[in-house]
């Protein structure tokens with residue numbers, strides 16, 4: 001496994017196993033972060049219309065000089081855009097300055113999710129996005145979608161870390177050929193000083209952040225840690241020169257405390 005490692009989605013599209021998150025990166029900071037990540041070898045950028053940084057991300061992609069087809073770009077439709085998903089999609093493309101995205105997600109399981117999904121299916125069939133998927137979907141939401149759609153979502157992007165080890169959801173996704181993508185894989189920074197985590201990190205001579213990222217990758221989960229700091233962007237990509245042992249993976253699995261740093265979709269009917 002290395003920074004170029006990709007996982008195959010259920011439609012054959014390949015997603016790089018490590019991506020850069022960009023929530024709360026804006027303006028020049030976002031542009032510089034993406035440019036820095038691309039220069040450090042990242043080939044996967046996660047954004048959303050909600051983040052308000054699609055333009056800067058598009059600018060960084062252009063400035064990088066890296067061929068478009070080598071970069072995997074994800075964006076998402078936000079909750080107030082479901083009255084016209086096609087316009088939302090077109091706006092995102094225009095903001096990004098791209099003529100397709102690699103992955104287009106329903107950001108949150110809003111009540112209109114099934115009608116929106118039909119439109120995403122059409123956008124996919126028209127070749128305007130290489131894959132479509134969802135985010136913050138629970139097993140109930142996924143079951144509903146599977147029963148009512150012709151295309152199985154390629155991805156479910158959810159909060160996931162040893163502190164929120166959603167094993168049932170992970171197993172469900174694996175069984176149904178839906179790739180799980182872990183957001184807030186660093187617990188938004190909150191647990192990085194946790195003694196038990198630091199002890200494991202010291203054993204491998206790695207940082208806590210690197211252990212959390214590597215843990216996700218070894219579970220065959222795509223991880224999209226966010227940083228807008230050059231050193232930390234590089235640090236978060238230095239996760240391919242060591243293995244966490246089986247025993248330590250088990251130990252990390254047991255860190256679960258169902259702790260969330262983002263929104264909880266389990267109450268959404």
Ligand SMILES: NC(=O)c1ccc[n+]([C@@H]2O[C@H](COP(=O)([O-])OP(=O)(O)OC[C@H]3O[C@@H](n4cnc5c(N)ncnc54)[C@H](OP(=O)(O)O)[C@@H]3O)[C@@H](O)[C@H]2O)c1
Nearest residue numbers: 021022023135183184185186187188189209225226227228
């Ligand atoms: N679909 C959704 O609903 C959803 C929700 C949340 C997030 N996401 C996506 O997932 C991405 C990642 O999640 P996140 O941004 O919530 O949290 P995260 O990646 O778990 O943590 C980001 C925080 O950790 C800090 N950090 C990064 N690398 C570090 C390191 N090596 N050492 C110490 N601190 C470090 C960052 O600060 P610096 O920038 O200063 O380094 C930032 O404050 C988002 O950016 C977004 O793209 C999606």
